[in-house]
Amino acid sequence: MIVQFGILLSFLAAGEFIVWLTGVNIPSSIIGMLLLTSALKGGIVKPYQIERLSNFLVHNLGFFFVPAGVGLMNCFGIISEQWLPILGASVGSTVIIIAVSGQVHSMVRRSLSRKQPLTQSGIAE
Numbered sequence: 001m002i003v004q005f006g007i008l009l010s011f012l013a014a015g016e017f018i019v020w021l022t023g024v025n026i027p028s029s030i031i032g033m034l035l036l037t038s039a040l041k042g043g044i045v046k047p048y049q050i051e052r053l054s055n056f057l058v059h060n061l062g063f064f065f066v067p068a069g070v071g072l073m074n075c076f077g078i079i080s081e082q083w084l085p086i087l088g089a090s091v092g093s094t095v096i097i098i099a100v101s102g103q104v105h106s107m108v109r110r111s112l113s114r115k116q117p118l119t120q121s122g123i124a125e
Contacts, residue, residue: 004053007045011036 015032018024024031039045072079079086 001053004050007050008036008053011039 012029012032014035015028015030018031019026019028036045036050040047
């Protein structure tokens with residue numbers, strides 16, 4: 001498990017290094033995850049090498065939201081004063097995300113249906 005932790009931590013450190021080196025405004029954890037995904041897809045890292053720790057982290061994911069929840073409770077004064085803009089932004093962004101996702105899905109399905117004729121069961125022959 002320590003080796004698995006080292007593998008994940010090395011990708012996080014690589015993301016930190018890239019952010020430090022380039023000054024890009026992307027969180028280092030996101031860059032590290034993209035590097036890890038690329039390494040998994042490229043076969044550099046095998047899934048069994050990080051599977052046990054990854055499963056542990058996913059099963060305990062709720063625990064990692066506790067600090068954010070506590071921080072949110074500390075901001076109840078601000079939230080109670082600004083609840084209408086927060087609610088409007090949340091509802092508006094949700095509607096926009098659903099609409100854009102639906103449009104992208106439709107475009108991808110149309111583009112795939114032009115490339116590959118489908119049988120009645122939906123599977124190409």
